[in-house]
Amino acid sequence: MTTLKPLISIILTSYNKPSLINQVIESVQMQTFKEWELFIMDDNSYPDTINIIIKYLDDPRIYYKNSFIQGNERYKTTRYATLINEALPLTCGDYICYLTDDTMYVPNRLAEMLSFLQKSPEIDVVYSSQHVKCVDYNLQPTHEYVRKASEILYTAANVVDHCSVMHTRRILLKVYQKYSNYWETDPLYWFNGDAMFWKRLNTFQPFYPINKVLDITFKTPFSFQNLYANLPSKDLNGILLRNSQGDVFLVDNYKRRPISKEMLSYFKYNQNQIVPIPEPFIYKYTEGPPISLTESIPNLRVVKNEKGELFYIENNQKRPFINTTAFRKFKFSAQEIIKVSQRSLDEFSDGPPIYPKLSNYTILPEGKVFIYHHNYFIMTDRMLHPIDKDMLQKLYLLKNCIPISKTSLSYFKIGPPISSYPSHLAEEYQED
Structure with missing residues (x-):
């Protein structure tokens, strides 16, 4: 002393x-x-x-x-x-x-x-x-x-x-x-x-x-x-996150699910599109079961059965693509298709089909990003939420944006804008 x-x-x-x-x-x-x-x-x-x-x-x-x-x-x-x-x-x-x-x-x-x-x-x-x-x-x-x-x-x-x-x-x-x-x-x-x-x-x-x-x-x-810059204040499914120790998690059903390199490869995830995050951010998600072949297929994946039929796994349901036009319309690619058994598919209830034509009755696929002029929207919770371009870039979601017209945009409910985490934190602070 x-x-x-x-x-x-x-x-x-x-x-x-x-x-x-x-x-x-x-x-x-x-x-x-x-x-x-x-x-x-x-x-x-x-x-x-x-x-x-x-x-x-x-x-x-x-x-x-x-x-x-x-x-x-x-x-x-x-x-x-x-x-x-x-x-x-x-x-x-x-x-x-x-x-x-x-x-x-x-x-x-x-x-x-x-x-x-x-x-x-x-x-x-x-x-x-x-x-x-x-x-x-x-x-x-x-x-x-x-x-x-x-x-x-x-x-x-x-x-x-x-x-x-x-x-x-x-x-x-x-x-x-x-x-x-x-x-x-x-x-x-x-x-x-x-x-x-x-x-x-x-x-x-x-x-x-x-x-x-x-x-x-x-x-x-x-x-x-x-690490915090341009992270969304709202939870989004389908995002890959990496903590400071190098562990990787998939946000699935708003839970963090550990995922190995082998499972990243098997489920056709791009291993160059993992978002590094600060430690506390990962713990706001409840931990779910690790991604494995014995667990259900994670959401927001495209799968194909033995008959060659394509489905989008969303909200624990299998949504069939009506045709290849619908598949291409929403910027899905052949590289992300996972071959699965009918038995694996049978674990999921039937979801609403995915049609190529947009109307008042269309249910857009979750996780897809749409662009009207320079305005971006992400589909989540059955709503299109305005979202900033920098946030999309941070999350590796900017590459395959889907053009949408003003008329088509009017068919869908617009949710509240998704703010970035720093902006969310920097709200005006009122002391008593």
């Missing part, structure tokens, strides 16, 4: 970034200002990350806590906000900073911010410019830019990264007195939990700028912002 009370407390949230976590911790150790304490709040990372963190625990200024959170509990709160709230009561410093496992402080970061606040004791919150490096899976840069701190911010939400801020304990206590907690942990705000906290700080004071780059952040393909 250090003999002197640390002046600055730093809270580092960590989850499965073994390629960066050592640089992050060392960026704190290399600070020119030495009177700090660091709380590493790890969210039950895999051993490769934990083993790196442990190497730094001989520094008496560094404290470590593992949440041991289980996968099926992850989605229930905004995890990094929860970890920060657990750490804040443990801190001793008069000034508080935050850090993530893909961001490094420059050596004079603490000294610069502390000097600013000590020279202006009436100010409680400062923020700095940030160097953003976008990198590929090998951490090689693709592009970079500077997020500048150039003005006093009375609305810092969705503008300032939480690694670029230092605030006083004084304003933190005011936040707690008003809101009865610190950071907002509601899972609605996973994507922008810091923005919710900034709103609380802005209740009392603006953010004052230090127009110098004092931290460097890496935006990797596996950063949660990138």
Whole structure:
């Protein structure tokens, strides 16, 4: 333990970034200002990350806590906000900073911010410019830019990264007195939990700028912002998802069903069209049985029996194609046809036939995307839901869109638009 009370407390949230976590911790150790304490709040990372963190625990200024959170509990709160709230009561410093496992402080970061606040004791919150490096899976840069701190911010939400801020304990206590907690942990705000906290700080004071780059952040393909970007807020069947450990799941009947490489191949899935997702996102689905030859054929698959008849498996029913025109009309391809026995088909009840002609009586196949001018719609829950092009691209659904006329569009019920997950999370937040 250090003999002197640390002046600055730093809270580092960590989850499965073994390629960066050592640089992050060392960026704190290399600070020119030495009177700090660091709380590493790890969210039950895999051993490769934990083993790196442990190497730094001989520094008496560094404290470590593992949440041991289980996968099926992850989605229930905004995890990094929860970890920060657990750490804040443990801190001793008069000034508080935050850090993530893909961001490094420059050596004079603490000294610069502390000097600013000590020279202006009436100010409680400062923020700095940030160097953003976008990198590929090998951490090689693709592009970079500077997020500048150039003005006093009375609305810092969705503008300032939480690694670029230092605030006083004084304003933190005011936040707690008003809101009865610190950071907002509601899972609605996973994507922008810091923005919710900034709103609380802005209740009392603006953010004052230090127009110098004092931290460097890496935006990797596996950063949660990138993983969450353009994910739909509404559950959609037929999507393949991959978690951070490489496990693949099929969303089928709104459940996550584990699927192996062999089953991906057998059921004619494109293995280049698996969507990488953040860990909590997968756990919002109840786990279903693994895809296997002993289980029922998954939904949204095209099958052919011994007679050569084609069916679309949808909603646990088999929907016959009336003719090849209907098959082509809805952009199905021969490459996705799975040969099955009549016995396997008999497990499904008969569903409504698929006709090529659109009318008031047509029941469109689920999961298909339609385009009218530059407007996209996806068929789900027996409705056409407007959906953004970027979302379709994220889900690998943009390739075979089906043109539809204005007249034909009028035949079908239009459901509410499907918003992207970040947009859904960034809804206007109202405090009581």
